[in-house]
Amino acid sequence: MNDIKPHFSFWVVAALGLFWNLMGCLNYVTQANPEAVAQMPPVYQAIINGRPDWATAGFAIGVFGGAVGCILLLLRKRVALPVFILSGAGVLLMGVFTLSIVGVVPSIALSILVAIALLWYASIVRRFGWLS
Template structure:
């Protein structure tokens, strides 16, 4: 077996990278909707209250979480190992956002969404590190 076959990117890499890019793009769309007062008016009262009361630091962390996640996925698709560090920034954004969210709500629906974000951000760090180790990204 030659080195080219050894470092061949598995087909699942592309599916994972695209699916996770879509996840993060949806997070970006959610962020943009929350920043638009007309869109926010359509949110359920409980969710709208959380967004309207959210401090600036939590809003900035949310933006970092979703946009760093999307940029990291684009870098993954470009097979750039710097994606790993961008995913770390995304995870930090998720953690800071969750500190706020978990501190102010007991809503199971909101907790589940926040925990999903934490799982995905953690997975992206692991996956990009694995892709680097396997030679899929440089």
């Protein structure tokens, strides 16, 4: 492992990113459960049940990729950066679908911003030599 010690903020950002993405994973698993979807308001049911496979794949890649990327960040692995690129692509796919159906909503805008921020942060800490 690298001898350069990361700043305390590195651990905070990586942990918060992991928490954010684990919440996204929980959201994905909930939406994959037909019983849970049946209890949601009709508008949500229509959106979830009408979502194309490519958007569902983007959702899964975005949240699970983001969680794996944050775990790799916490482990200080350089491979976190390409994982965040993949995760960001997934989030953008899901964003395209969401924008086409319901327009701009705060949750997808925030998801895109967090994905971009984690990718940007991983590139910075990689240049600092905090990742091996």
